[in-house]
Amino acid sequence: MAQSATPIVGVIMGSDSDFTVMSDAVQVLRDFGIPHEVEVVSAHRTPEKMVDYARGAAARGLRVIIAGAGGAAHLPGMVASMTTLPVVGVPVPLAKLDGLDSLLSIVQMPGGIPVATVSIGGAKNAGLLAARIIGSADPELAARLDEYARGLTEMVEEKNRALQA
Numbered sequence: 001m002a003q004s005a006t007p008i009v010g011v012i013m014g015s016d017s018d019f020t021v022m023s024d025a026v027q028v029l030r031d032f033g034i035p036h037e038v039e040v041v042s043a044h045r046t047p048e049k050m051v052d053y054a055r056g057a058a059a060r061g062l063r064v065i066i067a068g069a070g071g072a073a074h075l076p077g078m079v080a081s082m083t084t085l086p087v088v089g090v091p092v093p094l095a096k097l098d099g100l101d102s103l104l105s106i107v108q109m110p111g112g113i114p115v116a117t118v119s120i121g122g123a124k125n126a127g128l129l130a131a132r133i134i135g136s137a138d139p140e141l142a143a144r145l146d147e148y149a150r151g152l153t154e155m156v157e158e159k160n161r162a163l164q165a
């Protein structure tokens, strides 16, 4: 899958200041060659853009949305309320409460509107979860995700061999 192809994963965040965290998700999508787009969409500062983005996402070809925000992190949940695409939420840690506020704002969704919430600052896993969702209907990508998992196993074994040397 080429980067120039139509994006199938949307990475959105409440502020450009979130990109230091969210870039980990983007890196995973790049590494797996998954066409994606990156955009600042704020639930509070650009509410109408958020509505348009969420409502238009599926029709534009997106299959997964990764949404990151910090503090009063309403973006993932609000987007999930306006699309049936899977939404992966990333709690971005801010200085004051270390991301606990972001986590609770994203994870405590009411029944009926799911957001798959990763750990505080866990944008890498958000990228991998999006890849797994896409990979569930893409055997070639699924094979590369298997290979990635085998690489993690091998890395641990190498460390064990080094410990025993």
Ligand code: RP5
Residues within 6 Å of the ligand: 013, 014, 015, 016, 017, 018, 042, 044, 068, 069, 070, 071, 072, 092, 094
């Ligand atoms: C949230 O407010 C954003 O997601 C960001 O994490 C936080 C702070 O935004 P800035 O003041 O850095 O733009 O909506």
